Amino acid sequence: MRIALFEPEIAxxxxxxxxxGACFGATIDLIEPLGFAWDDRRVRRTAMDYIDHVTIAxxxxxxxxxxxxxxxxxxLFTTKSSESAYEFAFRADDILLFGKESAGIPQEIAETCDARVRIPMRPEVRSMNLATSAALALGEALRQTDSLPQ
Known part of the structure; x- marks a missing residue:
């Protein structure tokens, strides 16, 4: 399984x-441009030595x-979908796509996706943190496909 981040802005x-990705064995795809310099020490500080255990494309x-x-x-994970990620049937080779923190995904790119799902949350809040959303999404997808590490 892969996680793709479209033009992420926050290191x-x-x-x-x-x-x-390192903990669960998921490849991480970074779709540029990034909103920060790749050599930014904040990326390494957050990823710590785990960065040596993840495949990054x-x-x-x-x-x-x-x-x-x-x-x-x-x-595509988007707040604009009505289909719950918990009712969607994931496959082991799915790529979970997340938009940039400030603007999500442009409509023309959203239209190229095979499915659009959302993580259910209270209606009075706008969205979750990108990393939190990715964790919930990957956990559910791996659970459904019996792909969780032992």
Whole structure:
């Protein structure tokens, strides 16, 4: 399973997602441009030595990323969906896509996704932190596909 971050803006969030990928064996795709310098020490500080245990794929733009998708489904996590991630049937080769922290995903990219799901939350709040959302999403997808590490 892969987690793809579209133009992430906050180094600490990326570091936390890298650590998540290391712990659960998920590849992390970073779709550029990034909102920070890659050598930013905050990424390494958040990811710590876990960064040495995760596969990271960097892509110059969405088209370069799209060329790597193959037969996998692109599952977009968005607050604009009515389908709950807990009712969606994940597959082991799905790619879980998350938009940038400030703006999400452009509509033209959202339309290329195979599915759009949301993490249910109280209606009076806007959204969760990117790394928290990725953790909930990956945990549920791995649980459903019996792919959790032992």
């Amino acid at each position: 600490g969030n990326v570091g936390a997602v890298l650590r998540l 960097r892509h110059a733009d969405f088209q370069a990323f799209q060329a790597t998708v193959g037969e996998s489904r692109l599952v």
